[in-house]
Amino acid sequence: DGSSVESLDYEVIENHAYREEQAQRGKLYVGYYVVVKWFFALLIGIGTGLAAVFINISVENFAGWKYSLTFAIIQKSYIAGFVVYVLINLVLVFSSVFIITQFAPAAAGSGIPEIKGYLNGVDTHGILLFRTLIGKIFGSIGSVGGGLALGKEGPLVHTGACIASLLGQGGSTKYHLSSRWLQFFNSDRDRRDLVTCGCAAGVAAAFRAPVGGVLFALEEVTSWWRSQLMWRVFFTSAIVAVVVRTAMGWCKSGKCGHFGSGGFIIWDISGVLFSGQEDYSFEELLPMAVIGVIGGLLGALFNQLTRYITYWRRNYLHKKGNRVKIIEVCLISLITSVISFGLPLFRECTPCPESDPSSGIECPRPPGMYGNYVNFFCGKDNEYNDLATIFFNTQDDAIRNLFSAKTIHEYSAQGLLTFLVVTFGTAVPAGQFVPGIMIGSTYGRLVGMFVVSFYKKLNIEEGTYALLGAASFLGGSMRMTVSLCVIMVEITNNLKLLPLIMLVLLISKAVGDAFNEGLYEEQARLRGIPLLESRPKYEMRKMTAKGVCGNRKVVYLPRVVKVADIVFILKSNNHNGFPVIDHARSGETLVTGLMLRSHLLVLLQSKVDFQHSPLPNDSRGGSLPIRHNFSEFVKPVSSKGISIHDINLTPDDLEMYIDLAPFVNPSPYIVSEDMSLTKVYNLFRQLGLRHIFVVPRVSRVIGMITRKDLLIED
Amino acid sequence: DGSSVESLDYEVIENHAYREEQAQRGKLYVGYYVVVKWFFALLIGIGTGLAAVFINISVENFAGWKYSLTFAIIQKSYIAGFVVYVLINLVLVFSSVFIITQFAPAAAGSGIPEIKGYLNGVDTHGILLFRTLIGKIFGSIGSVGGGLALGKEGPLVHTGACIASLLGQGGSTKYHLSSRWLQFFNSDRDRRDLVTCGCAAGVAAAFRAPVGGVLFALEEVTSWWRSQLMWRVFFTSAIVAVVVRTAMGWCKSGKCGHFGSGGFIIWDISGVLFSGQEDYSFEELLPMAVIGVIGGLLGALFNQLTRYITYWRRNYLHKKGNRVKIIEVCLISLITSVISFGLPLFRECTPCPESDPSSGIECPRPPGMYGNYVNFFCGKDNEYNDLATIFFNTQDDAIRNLFSAKTIHEYSAQGLLTFLVVTFGTAVPAGQFVPGIMIGSTYGRLVGMFVVSFYKKLNIEEGTYALLGAASFLGGSMRMTVSLCVIMVEITNNLKLLPLIMLVLLISKAVGDAFNEGLYEEQARLRGIPLLESRPKYEMRKMTAKGVCGNRKVVYLPRVVKVADIVFILKSNNHNGFPVIDHARSGETLVTGLMLRSHLLVLLQSKVDFQHSPLPNDSRGGSLPIRHNFSEFVKPVSSKGISIHDINLTPDDLEMYIDLAPFVNPSPYIVSEDMSLTKVYNLFRQLGLRHIFVVPRVSRVIGMITRKDLLIED
Ligand SMILES: Nc1ncnc2c1ncn2[C@@H]1O[C@H](COP(=O)(O)OP(=O)(O)OP(=O)(O)O)[C@@H](O)[C@H]1O
Ligand SMILES: Nc1ncnc2c1ncn2[C@@H]1O[C@H](COP(=O)(O)OP(=O)(O)OP(=O)(O)O)[C@@H](O)[C@H]1O
Ligand SMILES: [Mg+2]
Ligand SMILES: [Mg+2]
CATH class of the missing domain: 1.10.3080.10 (Clc chloride channel)
Known part of the structure; x- marks a missing residue:
C-alpha cells in the first residue's frame, strides 16, 4: 500500500536547463511572478468560497425539502412519513457513495491526512485531481444532506486544496481544461504554497473563521512556513469570508430556497441565540x-x-470491492435514519x-x-x-x-x-x-x-x-x-x-x-502516509548518519552512461535518486551530483540526448547544448508519472549513450558520516529535502561562511 | 559599532562533554524538561502581565494626578496651571531619561529591533539584562506619564523578552538574584524559545490581544518557528490576558487610584464607546x-x-555625551507641554x-x-x-x-x-x-x-x-x-x-x-543589527559558495595545539570559529570539526586540559577524560563574554599543549564549493547556523538518506 505514496521534490534542481532559464529571466519576471501569486490567492479564495456556498445551499435545500416533506406527511401518517424520510436519505447517500466509488475513489474520507501528507512532502496518488474535487463536492452534498454523521468541514479543506493545486498546474490536463498561460507554478515548491492557501481557505469557509483558517493551516497542516506566506494565506481566508458573506447577504431575501434561513448555521450562533456568558466565577x-x-x-x-x-x-x-462499500454505507444510512426518526x-x-x-x-x-x-x-x-x-x-x-x-x-x-x-x-x-x-x-x-x-x-x-x-x-x-x-x-x-x-x-x-x-x-x-514529525525522535541522538545507511551499497551512475545500463539500473531497484560519478583527470573519482529517476525517464522518453560516443559532451569543445525546456522535467501533481516499463526503446537506442552532466543537480546537500541523526533529521525536515548524501570526513576546508558573508546589499 | 553585535549559536555542539551529558539523561529528564518549559511559560505570562499592570497603574496615576492638579489650578489662573503642568512633565521625563542614560543605556529606544535581531541570531550587548528590564519599566513610566509621544507597547515587548531571558538563565547573576535550579536552559536555542514567548506576552499585555500577540511574534519578530512552540506561546499570551483581566477587575472598585476608570484604555473601546459600524455599503x-x-x-x-x-x-x-541626551529630551518635553497646553x-x-x-x-x-x-x-x-x-x-x-x-x-x-x-x-x-x-x-x-x-x-x-x-x-x-x-x-x-x-x-x-x-x-x-531576511537576495542565484569565500585563507587549528599558538591565533583575528585538522595514519589530512572561540577561551581560562605532550590524548589508550561540565561552556546572554586579553597565562602555560578533540563540534554543516548561494543562504537561515564549511567536491558517497530512513518507530 505504501507504493501509492511518493515523496515530493522541493529541491531546486540547479541543473543546466534551470540556470539557462534563470539567466533569461529579468527582475521584471520576479514582479510578474509575485502578481500572479497574489492573483492566484484571490482565485483560490473566490473558488473555495463559492464551493462552500454551493455545498451549503445544496445541503440545506435537500435537507430542508426532506424535513418539510416529512413533516407534512406525518400530519397524516407517521409510517408514511418514516418511509419517505428513510427513502430520501437512502437516495442521497447512495448517490454520494456511488459517485465516490465509481468516479473518484481518492475523494473518500476526510482528506485532511492526505493534504497534511502533501504539505509534509509525500504525494498520495489521485488526491489533488479534478475528478477528486468534483467527487468531493457532490459526495459531501449527498452524504451530509442524507443525514450521515459527517461534516462538510474536512471535505472543504480538501476542496480548497484541490482548487489550489489545479490552479497551480493551470487546470486539469486530462479533461482539457488547462491553459498554458496559467502553468506558472511548475515546481512542487510553488504548489506547496498554493495548497497551504487552499487549506486555510477551506477552514475559513467551513467555519467562516478567517483567522482560525490561517492558524489551522499553520498549526495542523503545513510543515514549512515562511512569514511571507502568512500574509497571502490570510488574504485568501479573508476573501473567502467576504465571498461567503456576500452570498449569504444575497440569499437572505429568499433567493436560495431553504438556505436563506438555515445553512452555514454553525456560524450564526453569535446572534440572538448565543449571547454566551459574559462572566464566570x-x-x-x-x-x-x-x-x-x-x-x-x-x-x-x-x-x-x-x-x-x-x-x-x-x-x-x-478488500471485497465497491459493492460492499456501497452496501455498507447504505446500511449505515438506514440505521441513522431509523434512529433519528424512531428514538x-x-x-x-x-x-x-x-x-x-x-x-x-x-x-x-x-x-x-x-x-x-x-x-x-x-x-x-x-x-x-x-x-x-x-x-x-x-x-x-x-x-x-x-x-x-x-x-x-x-x-x-x-x-x-x-x-x-x-x-x-x-x-x-x-x-x-x-x-x-x-x-x-x-x-x-x-x-x-x-x-x-x-x-x-x-x-x-x-x-x-x-x-x-x-x-x-x-x-x-x-x-x-x-x-x-x-x-x-x-x-x-x-x-x-x-x-x-x-x-x-x-x-x-x-x-x-x-x-x-x-x-x-x-x-x-x-493510510500509509509517512509523515515526518517536526521533532526528531529521542533515539536519534545516539544514531549517526552512517549508522542509518548501514552497509547498503549505493547505486550510482557514471557521468556518461549507456542507455542499456540506465534501463537495467532503473528496473533493478526503485530508488528515486542516484549519485553521478565522474573521473577527474588525475584519475580519482568525483561526485558531480544527483540524478532523479523521473528526470532519467524524461530523457529516455524524449531520446533527443542520445549520442553515439561514450565521451563527455563538453570534451568536444563549447558549452553544453540545451535541448530541453525546464518545464519538461516537471512531474504532474498526484500522478504516478511515467514508469520505466512504459518506455519503448529499440535495440539501437540501448546501444547509445547519454551525457548526464547537464541534467544532474550539481549541489545536493551533503552530511558527514558521523553527524548525529538528530541533526540530519533537522536538515531534512526543515529544508524539505528528499535526498541527502552521506560522505566520508572531508580532508580540506576551502572556506567558511558566516553571517557577514550572507549580508549582501543590493 | 557593529562590534557590539555578535551571533548566537543555535547549533548543538555535539562534543564529548555533550554526549556524556546526554547519555546520562534518561527519558524522565525529557519529561521534566517539558514540565519546566511550561512552568516557565506560565511564569513569563504572569511576570509580563504584572509588569504591564504596574506600568499602566503608574502611568495612569501620574498622569491622572497631573491633569486633575492642573484642572484644579486653572480654575484660578491659567498661567499657574501652565507652569505646574510643564514642571510635572519635565520632572517625569527627566527622571526617565536620567534612569536610562545613567543606569541602563540599552533600554533606550523601542527595543523591538534588538529583540527581532536576537531572534534572528544576533545578540546586542546589554539588551536582555536585569538592569535593562528595570530601566525599561521605569523609563517608560516616566516618559509616557510625562506626555511624550511614546507608547508603552514597544517597551512592553522588550520587557517581556527580558523577563523571559532572565528566567531562562535562572535570574541575574550580577545582582545575585540567580538560582541554580532555575538554570535549565543553558543554550541559546532554548532561550530563543523563551524570548519568543516573552515577545508574544508583551504584545498580548500591551493590547490585551492574546491572538494578536501570538501572530505578532510569529510574523514580525521570530525567524524560526516550530508548531510545538505555537501552543506554548499562545498559552503565555492567554495567561497574560487572564492576569491583566484579574488585575483590572480588582482595580475596578477604586483600589488603584486613577487606574480604575482609565488605563489600558485602548482596550476598552469595545464597550459602550465603540460600537462601530455593523455594516458598510x-x-x-x-x-x-x-x-x-x-x-x-x-x-x-x-x-x-x-x-x-x-x-x-x-x-x-x-556623540556629545549623556548631558546632551538629557537636555534634548527635556527640550522635547517642554515643547510637547507647551503645544498640548497652548494650542x-x-x-x-x-x-x-x-x-x-x-x-x-x-x-x-x-x-x-x-x-x-x-x-x-x-x-x-x-x-x-x-x-x-x-x-x-x-x-x-x-x-x-x-x-x-x-x-x-x-x-x-x-x-x-x-x-x-x-x-x-x-x-x-x-x-x-x-x-x-x-x-x-x-x-x-x-x-x-x-x-x-x-x-x-x-x-x-x-x-x-x-x-x-x-x-x-x-x-x-x-x-x-x-x-x-x-x-x-x-x-x-x-x-x-x-x-x-x-x-x-x-x-x-x-x-x-x-x-x-x-x-x-x-x-x-x-543600529547595525545584521538581520538575515527570510528570503535570499535575487543576486545570490548567480553566486556560489566558493565565490563568496573568495581567496581568503582559512585559519585552522591542528588537533593538538600549543597554547602559545592558540593565543597567537585568537589575538591575530576575530573569527569566532576555526576548523580543526588532524592527520590520519595514511598521512592525509582530515577535518575533525569546528572549534568555537568562546570554547577555546574557556579552555585557556580553566587550564585543566593543558598537557605537556604534543601527542593526542587517546593515543595513550582509553577514552577521553572529561574534566568539564557542558554548562561551563555556556555563554551568558547579552554579554561580551571573556576576551583573550583578559586571560593571564604564564610562560610555562604557553609552552603546554591542548588536545582539542573532546571539545570540537564533530559535525558542522558542510556544503560543496559550487552550491549556489541561494541554497547556502536557505540552509544557514532555516537552521539558524553560525558557521558553514565550504568543502571541495567529494569523491565518494557512502550512503543516501531518504524519508524511509528517517521513519523510525519507537
Ligand atoms: N541510489 C541509491 N543507492 C542505494 N540506496 C539508495 C539509493 N537511493 C535510495 N536508497 C535507499 O533505499 C531506500 C528507499 O529509497 P527510495 O528512493 O525509495 O526513497 P523513499 O524513502 O521511498 O522516498 P521516495 O518517496 O523518494 O521514494 C532508502 O532507505 C534509501 O536509503
Ligand atoms: N576560521 C576562519 N578562517 C578564515 N576566515 C574566516 C574564519 N572564520 C570566519 N572567517 C571569515 O571572516 C569573516 C568574519 O568572520 P566572523 O567569525 O567574525 O563572523 P561574523 O559574520 O562576524 O559572525 P559572528 O557574529 O559569529 O562574529 C567572514 O567573512 C568569514 O567568512
Ligand atoms: Mg520509495
Ligand atoms: Mg564577527
Whole structure:
C-alpha cells in the first residue's frame, strides 16, 4: 500500500536547463511572478468560497425539502412519513457513495491526512485531481444532506486544496481544461504554497473563521512556513469570508430556497441565540476542568475506536470491492435514519416552559424549519420533544440548539445521554469535525445542567458549557489547540471565552496525549502516509548518519552512461535518486551530483540526448547544448508519472549513450558520516529535502561562511 | 559599532562533554524538561502581565494626578496651571531619561529591533539584562506619564523578552538574584524559545490581544518557528490576558487610584464607546481605499523622516555625551507641554450638540478625567474645546475619543489637521505604536468626516474611519499585516470589520513598500543589527559558495595545539570559529570539526586540559577524560563574554599543549564549493547556523538518506 505514496521534490534542481532559464529571466519576471501569486490567492479564495456556498445551499435545500416533506406527511401518517424520510436519505447517500466509488475513489474520507501528507512532502496518488474535487463536492452534498454523521468541514479543506493545486498546474490536463498561460507554478515548491492557501481557505469557509483558517493551516497542516506566506494565506481566508458573506447577504431575501434561513448555521450562533456568558466565577473552573478531562478521555477513546474500525474496514471489508462499500454505507444510512426518526417517538413530550418574550425563543417553534423546541409526536400543542430537537434536525441545527443560551432545562439528562451514545456510535466510522462538536456539546451541556442545579445563584448558561464541551472533545481527539481555540472564538464572536476555551483545550489535549496520537496522525499512519514529525525522535541522538545507511551499497551512475545500463539500473531497484560519478583527470573519482529517476525517464522518453560516443559532451569543445525546456522535467501533481516499463526503446537506442552532466543537480546537500541523526533529521525536515548524501570526513576546508558573508546589499 | 553585535549559536555542539551529558539523561529528564518549559511559560505570562499592570497603574496615576492638579489650578489662573503642568512633565521625563542614560543605556529606544535581531541570531550587548528590564519599566513610566509621544507597547515587548531571558538563565547573576535550579536552559536555542514567548506576552499585555500577540511574534519578530512552540506561546499570551483581566477587575472598585476608570484604555473601546459600524455599503470602499493610500504614503514618509533624524541623532547629537541626551529630551518635553497646553487656548470653543441620552455620552464631560467633549478655556459652560479633547489628555484617552462612535461632528477639520501635523512632528523622534495610532486615527477621522457629509443617507460612524486610519498608518509604517489586523480586531472586539481592515492594510503596505523598508528593518539597519531576511537576495542565484569565500585563507587549528599558538591565533583575528585538522595514519589530512572561540577561551581560562605532550590524548589508550561540565561552556546572554586579553597565562602555560578533540563540534554543516548561494543562504537561515564549511567536491558517497530512513518507530 505504501507504493501509492511518493515523496515530493522541493529541491531546486540547479541543473543546466534551470540556470539557462534563470539567466533569461529579468527582475521584471520576479514582479510578474509575485502578481500572479497574489492573483492566484484571490482565485483560490473566490473558488473555495463559492464551493462552500454551493455545498451549503445544496445541503440545506435537500435537507430542508426532506424535513418539510416529512413533516407534512406525518400530519397524516407517521409510517408514511418514516418511509419517505428513510427513502430520501437512502437516495442521497447512495448517490454520494456511488459517485465516490465509481468516479473518484481518492475523494473518500476526510482528506485532511492526505493534504497534511502533501504539505509534509509525500504525494498520495489521485488526491489533488479534478475528478477528486468534483467527487468531493457532490459526495459531501449527498452524504451530509442524507443525514450521515459527517461534516462538510474536512471535505472543504480538501476542496480548497484541490482548487489550489489545479490552479497551480493551470487546470486539469486530462479533461482539457488547462491553459498554458496559467502553468506558472511548475515546481512542487510553488504548489506547496498554493495548497497551504487552499487549506486555510477551506477552514475559513467551513467555519467562516478567517483567522482560525490561517492558524489551522499553520498549526495542523503545513510543515514549512515562511512569514511571507502568512500574509497571502490570510488574504485568501479573508476573501473567502467576504465571498461567503456576500452570498449569504444575497440569499437572505429568499433567493436560495431553504438556505436563506438555515445553512452555514454553525456560524450564526453569535446572534440572538448565543449571547454566551459574559462572566464566570471561580467556582465554575472545576466543572470546566472536568469537561476538559471528559473531553480528553472520550477523544482518546474515539480515536482508538476509529482506528480499529478503519483498520478493519480497510483490511477486510473494502478488500471485497465497491459493492460492499456501497452496501455498507447504505446500511449505515438506514440505521441513522431509523434512529433519528424512531428514538424521538419513544420519548414523552415536555410541556413548554413559560415563555420569555425578550429571549426571542418561542416554544414550540413556529412552523418552519429552524429553532429550538420541536413539536414532534406530542399530544398537546404547547409541548416539545427534546430528542427530536436534536435528533430530527440537520446537524448544524442540532448544534445551534445545543449551544443556545436562555434555554435552561430544555433538555433532559436522559435525552442528552441517549443522543451522546448514539452520535458517538454513528460518528465513529465516519465523522470528524461536526460530529465531534455534537458529541462534545452534548456532554458539555450535561455538565452545564448539573452546574446550573448545583450553583443555583450564579448566572450560568448551559450553552456555554456545550461550547466548552465541543472544544474539549475536538481537543481530545484532534489535539489541535491554537487554531481550535481561535475557531471557537470566531464562531461565537465572544473573545471573553478565550481563557476558558484554552483551559479546557489544555487539559483535554494533555489527557488525550497520555493515551494515543491525534486523529489525523493516526489516520495518516493507517493510510500509509509517512509523515515526518517536526521533532526528531529521542533515539536519534545516539544514531549517526552512517549508522542509518548501514552497509547498503549505493547505486550510482557514471557521468556518461549507456542507455542499456540506465534501463537495467532503473528496473533493478526503485530508488528515486542516484549519485553521478565522474573521473577527474588525475584519475580519482568525483561526485558531480544527483540524478532523479523521473528526470532519467524524461530523457529516455524524449531520446533527443542520445549520442553515439561514450565521451563527455563538453570534451568536444563549447558549452553544453540545451535541448530541453525546464518545464519538461516537471512531474504532474498526484500522478504516478511515467514508469520505466512504459518506455519503448529499440535495440539501437540501448546501444547509445547519454551525457548526464547537464541534467544532474550539481549541489545536493551533503552530511558527514558521523553527524548525529538528530541533526540530519533537522536538515531534512526543515529544508524539505528528499535526498541527502552521506560522505566520508572531508580532508580540506576551502572556506567558511558566516553571517557577514550572507549580508549582501543590493 | 557593529562590534557590539555578535551571533548566537543555535547549533548543538555535539562534543564529548555533550554526549556524556546526554547519555546520562534518561527519558524522565525529557519529561521534566517539558514540565519546566511550561512552568516557565506560565511564569513569563504572569511576570509580563504584572509588569504591564504596574506600568499602566503608574502611568495612569501620574498622569491622572497631573491633569486633575492642573484642572484644579486653572480654575484660578491659567498661567499657574501652565507652569505646574510643564514642571510635572519635565520632572517625569527627566527622571526617565536620567534612569536610562545613567543606569541602563540599552533600554533606550523601542527595543523591538534588538529583540527581532536576537531572534534572528544576533545578540546586542546589554539588551536582555536585569538592569535593562528595570530601566525599561521605569523609563517608560516616566516618559509616557510625562506626555511624550511614546507608547508603552514597544517597551512592553522588550520587557517581556527580558523577563523571559532572565528566567531562562535562572535570574541575574550580577545582582545575585540567580538560582541554580532555575538554570535549565543553558543554550541559546532554548532561550530563543523563551524570548519568543516573552515577545508574544508583551504584545498580548500591551493590547490585551492574546491572538494578536501570538501572530505578532510569529510574523514580525521570530525567524524560526516550530508548531510545538505555537501552543506554548499562545498559552503565555492567554495567561497574560487572564492576569491583566484579574488585575483590572480588582482595580475596578477604586483600589488603584486613577487606574480604575482609565488605563489600558485602548482596550476598552469595545464597550459602550465603540460600537462601530455593523455594516458598510459598497460606496464606502473608495474612501477606505483612500485611507489606505494615505496611510502608505504617510507611513513611508514617517519612516524616512525617522530614519534621517535617528541617523543625525546617533552620529552627531549623541556623540556629545549623556548631558546632551538629557537636555534634548527635556527640550522635547517642554515643547510637547507647551503645544498640548497652548494650542487649545487659541481655539474657540464649540457649543455642545444636542445630547442624546441613549448614547451615554455627555457634553461637556462631567468632572473627572475621562470622556469626550472637554471643557477647556471656554466662555460658557455648555461648550467644549475640540483641540483640548485630543491634546490635553493622555494618549490612551485621546485615542479613545478619536475612535468613539456616536460623536459625529465632534471635531472640526481644522482641529484635526492641527493635531495631525503636531503629533506627526513630535512622534518622529520617538514614537512607534501609540503615536502611530493617534496619527492614523486623526486623518482617518478626517476622511470619515468628509464621507459623512458626502453620503448623507448612510449609517456611517467617524470612529470606524478613525480605526481604519490607525490601521493604515501602522500598516504603512511597520508593514505588519496579519498581526496588526488581528490586534485591531481584538481591540475593537468586532470581527465584522476584519475585511475592511485587511483591505486598508493591504493597500497601505503595498504603497509603503514602494518607497522604503518597514520601520523595524530600517531601525535595525541603523543600529547595525545584521538581520538575515527570510528570503535570499535575487543576486545570490548567480553566486556560489566558493565565490563568496573568495581567496581568503582559512585559519585552522591542528588537533593538538600549543597554547602559545592558540593565543597567537585568537589575538591575530576575530573569527569566532576555526576548523580543526588532524592527520590520519595514511598521512592525509582530515577535518575533525569546528572549534568555537568562546570554547577555546574557556579552555585557556580553566587550564585543566593543558598537557605537556604534543601527542593526542587517546593515543595513550582509553577514552577521553572529561574534566568539564557542558554548562561551563555556556555563554551568558547579552554579554561580551571573556576576551583573550583578559586571560593571564604564564610562560610555562604557553609552552603546554591542548588536545582539542573532546571539545570540537564533530559535525558542522558542510556544503560543496559550487552550491549556489541561494541554497547556502536557505540552509544557514532555516537552521539558524553560525558557521558553514565550504568543502571541495567529494569523491565518494557512502550512503543516501531518504524519508524511509528517517521513519523510525519507537
Ligand atoms: N541510489 C541509491 N543507492 C542505494 N540506496 C539508495 C539509493 N537511493 C535510495 N536508497 C535507499 O533505499 C531506500 C528507499 O529509497 P527510495 O528512493 O525509495 O526513497 P523513499 O524513502 O521511498 O522516498 P521516495 O518517496 O523518494 O521514494 C532508502 O532507505 C534509501 O536509503
Ligand atoms: N576560521 C576562519 N578562517 C578564515 N576566515 C574566516 C574564519 N572564520 C570566519 N572567517 C571569515 O571572516 C569573516 C568574519 O568572520 P566572523 O567569525 O567574525 O563572523 P561574523 O559574520 O562576524 O559572525 P559572528 O557574529 O559569529 O562574529 C567572514 O567573512 C568569514 O567568512
Ligand atoms: Mg520509495
Ligand atoms: Mg564577527
